[in-house]
Amino acid sequence: MDLAYTPEEEDFRARLRQWLGEVLPKLPPAPDPSDWPGRRAYDLGWQRMLHDAGYADVHWDASPTTRLIYLEETERAGAPYVGANFVGLLHAGPTIAAEGTPEQRARWLPPILRGEEVWCQGFSEPGAGSDLAALRTRARREGDDYVVSGSKIWTSHAEVADWCELLVRTDPSAPRHRGITWLAMSMDAPGVTVRPLRTLAGSTEFAEVFLDEVRVPVGHRVGAENDGWRVTMVTLSFERGTAFVGEVVACRRVLRELASEARKNGRWDDPVLRRRLGRLNAEFRALRRLTQWNVSEASVSGVPGVGGSVFKLRYSHARQELYDAAADVLGPDALDLDRAWVLDRLSSLSYTIAAGTSQIQRNIVAERILGLPKGR
Amino acid sequence: MRFQLTEDQRALKAGMRELLERRFGAAELRAATVDEPRLDRALWRELGEAGFFALCVPEADGGVGLGLPEAVLAFEEAGRALLPGPLIATHLAAGTVPGAAGGETIVTAVDAGLVEWLAQADVILGDTAGAVPLRSMDPLTPLHRVVDKGEANPLAVLLTAAEQLGTATRACELAVQHARTREQFGQPIGAFQAVKHLCADMLVRAETARVAVYAAAVTSAPADIAAARLLADEAAVRGARDCLQVHGGMGFTWECEVHLHLKRAWVRAQRGGGNTESEELLAADLVA
Ligand SMILES: Cc1cc2nc3c(=O)[nH]c(=O)nc-3n(C[C@H](O)[C@H](O)[C@H](O)COP(=O)(O)OP(=O)(O)OC[C@H]3O[C@@H](n4cnc5c(N)ncnc54)[C@H](O)[C@@H]3O)c2cc1C
Numbered sequence: 157m158d159l160a161y162t163p164e165e166e167d168f169r170a171r172l173r174q175w176l177g178e179v180l181p182k183l184p185p186a187p188d189p190s191d192w193p194g195r196r197a198y199d200l201g202w203q204r205m206l207h208d209a210g211y212a213d214v215h216w217d218a219s220p221t222t223r224l225i226y227l228e229e230t231e232r233a234g235a236p237y238v239g240a241n242f243v244g245l246l247h248a249g250p251t252i253a254a255e256g257t258p259e260q261r262a263r264w265l266p267p268i269l270r271g272e273e274v275w276c277q278g279f280s281e282p283g284a285g286s287d288l289a290a291l292r293t294r295a296r297r298e299g300d301d302y303v304v305s306g307s308k309i310w311t312s313h314a315e316v317a318d319w320c321e322l323l324v325r326t327d328p329s330a331p332r333h334r335g336i337t338w339l340a341m342s343m344d345a346p347g348v349t350v351r352p353l354r355t356l357a358g359s360t361e362f363a364e365v366f367l368d369e370v371r372v373p374v375g376h377r378v379g380a381e382n383d384g385w386r387v388t389m390v391t392l393s394f395e396r397g398t399a400f401v402g403e404v405v406a407c408r409r410v411l412r413e414l415a416s417e418a419r420k421n422g423r424w425d426d427p428v429l430r431r432r433l434g435r436l437n438a439e440f441r442a443l444r445r446l447t448q449w450n451v452s453e454a455s456v457s458g459v460p461g462v463g464g465s466v467f468k469l470r471y472s473h474a475r476q477e478l479y480d481a482a483a484d485v486l487g488p489d490a491l492d493l494d495r496a497w498v499l500d501r502l503s504s505l506s507y508t509i510a511a512g513t514s515q516i517q518r519n520i521v522a523e524r525i526l527g528l529p530k531g532r
Numbered sequence: 533m534r535f536q537l538t539e540d541q542r543a544l545k546a547g548m549r550e551l552l553e554r555r556f557g558a559a560e561l562r563a564a565t566v567d568e569p570r571l572d573r574a575l576w577r578e579l580g581e582a583g584f585f586a587l588c589v590p591e592a593d594g595g596v597g598l599g600l601p602e603a604v605l606a607f608e609e610a611g612r613a614l615l616p617g618p619l620i621a622t623h624l625a626a627g628t629v630p631g632a633a634g635g636e637t638i639v640t641a642v643d644a645g646l647v648e649w650l651a652q653a654d655v656i657l658g659d660t661a662g663a664v665p666l667r668s669m670d671p672l673t674p675l676h677r678v679v680d681k682g683e684a685n686p687l688a689v690l691l692t693a694a695e696q697l698g699t700a701t702r703a704c705e706l707a708v709q710h711a712r713t714r715e716q717f718g719q720p721i722g723a724f725q726a727v728k729h730l731c732a733d734m735l736v737r738a739e740t741a742r743v744a745v746y747a748a749a750v751t752s753a754p755a756d757i758a759a760a761r762l763l764a765d766e767a768a769v770r771g772a773r774d775c776l777q778v779h780g781g782m783g784f785t786w787e788c789e790v791h792l793h794l795k796r797a798w799v800r801a802q803r804g805g806g807n808t809e810s811e812e813l814l815a816a817d818l819v820a
Contacts, residue, residue: 157541157601159750161533221533415818424819431808434815438744438759445535445743452535466739469732519725521732526708528722528731 159448161221169225175209176233186236189359196274196316199239203271212269215245216253220451224401231402240313244268244275248321248340251391255338255379264319264340276317278308278341278365279388285310286516288323289332289385293367295324295339301371302326302339304347307364310510314350314363317343321391322372327382336384338391340376347371357502358493392512393464400471401447407478408440410497414478418485432481439474443467465525469517472507479504535746537605544598545605551582552613561614561789565671571617571638571652580635584610584619589627600687604694604749611698611768614792616672618649620691621657629655642682644804650676658682670795684804690748690757692800693764697745699797700738700767703775706790707731710779727778734771741767755817758810765807768797 161169183202187194206212214226238245249268252260267273284290293306304324311320320341327335343350347370352360379387415433418424450463479501483490492498508514522528537545555575556564564572579585587603589595596602603623610619618640622632631637631654640649642658650656650663651674659680668675708731711722721727741763748756772794776783783790801807 157537157746157750158534159747165533224533412818415815419819427812430815431811433818434811434813435762437755437814437818438762438810441747441756441759442740442744442763445747446740448533448535448747449743452533455534456536463739466736469736470740515725515729518729518732521735522722522728526704526731526735528708528711528728529720531723531725531728 161225165221165225168222169229172211172226172229173233175211176229176235179205179209180233180235183236192315192360196240199236199241200271200274202236202239203241203245203269205271207270212271216250220454224447224451227401228405231405237402240274240316241268241271243277243313243317243321244273244319247277247391248275248319251321251338251387252340252378254390255387259375260340260378273318274313274316275319275321276311276314276343278311278314278320278322280310281307282309286513288388289336291323291325291336293322293324294328295326295337295372297326297374298371300374302337302374302377304339304341304367304370304372307366309364310353310362311350311365312362314343314365315352315360319343320365323384323388326384330382333385335382336388337381338378338384338387339372340378341370341372345370345372355503356505357499400467403475404440404443404447404471407475408444410478410482410500411436411440414482414485414497421485421487423485423487429481429484432484436474436478436481439470439477443471443474446470465512465517465520468512469514469521472514475504475507535743535750541602541605544602545609547582548584548606548609549612551578552609552615556613556615558789561792564616565792569616569672569674571649573638576617576638577635580633585623585626585635586633587623589633593627595627595633599749600690600752601746601749603691604745607691607694608698608701608745611695611796612702613698614672614702614789614796616649618653620688620695621648621653623691624685624687625655625657629657641688642678642680643688644684644802644806645678645681646802647676647678648673648799650674668799670792670799672792673796673799675799682804684809686752686754686757686805688803689761689805689810690745690752692803692805693741693745693748693757693760696764696768696797696800697738697741699793699800700734700741700764700771703768703771703790703793704731704734704738706793707734707771707775707778714780721778730774730778734767734774737763737767737771755814758805758813758817761805761810762807762814765797765801769794769801772797 187198214223245268249265252264279288281291281293283292295302295304320343322339322341324337324339325335326337347368349366351364353363355361423429446467479497482497483501486495489495490498523530583596584606586595587598587606591597621641622639625639626633629637629639632639637654638652639655640647640653642660647660647663660678663676663678665676711727711731712720714721744760744763748760776790776794779788779790782788
């Protein structure tokens with residue numbers, strides 16, 4: 157049991173830190189959050205820089221510890237987030253790498269790594285969120301194409317995506333989990349309509365996607381027909397893992413900023429608030445240790461352990477507590493959308509919903525880790 | 533980075549669990565909860581022989597020469613088994629108080645205005661002037677109130693957190709065992725989501741406490757120890773409470789061991805370096 161890094165890992169950290177120190181000052185200013193073309197260009201540009209410097213595939217090929225170091229260092233240095241590249245780099249790419257044919261890997265992986273193409277995730281539907289296997293978007297085979305009709309919802313970054321990892325039902329008569337297929341769909345295909353949805357934070361982070369007789373070549377199917385549920389489980393296993401490491405580093409920084417703001421505005425003298433911030437310090441320290449624990453476990457076993465759901469539950473709640481505490485530090489300013497932390501407080505509300513709600517995570521922990529029986 | 537137990541650490545933990553199951557299992561636990569609890573000196577010596585007290589004493593001084601992570605694992609098991617006695621005081625006295633390392637001498641200490649097992653101990657550290665017995669809520673921890681507040685020793689705080697972690701883990705296990713077997717409305721109660729989610733939250737709190745306690749054992753940093761303390765207290769106290777809830781009416785009986793876990797968790801939560809101090813320390817750390 158140790159927390160020490162190997163000389164190679166330390167070396168990687170030092171090189172990365174030096175590179176970040178050189179390139180970040182030259183980066184153009186981040187675009188306005190509502191400027192979608194600007195955001196796409198910015199996020200892809202950053203990925204291109206990572207690619208040229210040899211860091212593009214750190215989410216795929218590197219050891220879990222190297223990935224941890226990468227996420228810690230980029231956050232510490234204030235580097236851009238993965239942003240619109242999230243689905244490509246963290247879901248679709250790894251899924252195609254694991255399940256795709258050589259041609260599919262050659263077609264889709266390099267553009268993701270080089271920062272040329274953006275992916276989105278078309279899993280959820282109006283009638284199938286937590287109950288993903290209830291999805292109804294249909295695909296029927298016509299010659300060398302699937303013809304897809306239906307609709308998807310909550311599709312993040314749909315407005316600027318080139319490709320969509322899409323779940324469709326190919327055999328309506330099969331048991332729910334058996335008739336699903338995983339397709340890579342071009343967002344430019346005729347019949348695809350994207351209607352942005354406004355989030356409670358005011359932005360258009362996600363969208364509804366309507367599919368009307370959209371033709372997807374059979375060659376764009378990843379995995380076998382009707383074997384999409386298994387492929388989906390592969391995708392979802394990449395969704396947790398270390399995805400939140402950088403954010404924990406960021407939360408710890410915000411916590412320090414909150415403490416210093418409270419000292420400035422006098423709220424620090426309130427022992428209740430002070431102790432609450434102290435407790436959050438304990439919380440985020442532990443969350444960092446939890447990632448180190450999970451990463452160490454993955455390094456040994458090769459698979460992300462059960463820690464993913466434990467982490468997701470605890471972290472999504474802690475993040476909301478953090479920004480609630482921020483509101484207490486800010487006082488009336490907590491109502492001013494132009495103040496730091498106020499928008500973050502609003503977006504933190506999605507953390508207990510997206511990527512599996514907290515209720516669903518508790519079911520997973522209880523049934524898969526603790527072995528409690530499934531409810532009827 | 534290998535933030536996982538090594539083979540040796542796993543073996544040590546398993547060995548400790550095995551010894552305690554053999555020597556202080558459910559039957560012994562029940563037998564020990566009498567009106568006038570006594571410490572089992574033979575067991576105490578056996579623990580000494582197994583190296584429990586001398587774990588961190590250097591080999592040159594006749595100890596086992598291991599580190600804080602190993603001590604934390606051993607105390608986690610002691611906590612899980614609800615092993616009674618001034619274990620931490622004796623452990624910390626090994627190497628200075630003769631006989632403590634081998635388990636021949638039972639050492640207790642003043643801690644936050646209280647002394648555990650005063651009448652049974654051979655050596656008492658701290659000022660016990662004006663010691664008054666109180667009717668201890670925990671049937672396995674006799675207590676005296678003293679004037680001396682003593683100073684919180686960070687190692688004692690960490691080992692207390694380790695014991696709390698043991699309780700948190702055990703409470704979750706007991707709740708899950710019960711939830712899988714007890715049937716109501718024609719199905720195991722663990723199939724009901726309200727019960728299932730209580731159990732899931734117990735596990736999440738215990739695992740969060742675990743990494744905090746283990747990391748503090750590796751770094752010994754004051755802020756890490758304070759964090760471990762806070763999270764382990766929460767995991768133990770809430771875990772034991774929720775475990776009691778899952779047991780229904782049976783959980784409210786003296787027969788069911790659940791109350792013993794909750795009462796011990798409450799005793800430990802009163803020890804030095806409690807929640808307020810830990811929160812203040814961690815707040816100060818934010819502006820340091
Ligand atoms: C910001 C954001 C981004 C997203 N991005 C994407 C994306 O890019 N692609 C994509 O496919 N999806 C995306 N989602 C969708 C997300 O995965 C779903 O919102 C989520 O899985 C919940 O599904 P739902 O919205 O249909 O809610 P529902 O499933 O209707 O749930 C409503 C409530 O019922 C509870 N509930 C449901 N079932 C159970 C149960 N069995 N036990 C207990 N409680 C239950 C839920 O916990 C919740 O509280 C995104 C969501 C958000 C908020």
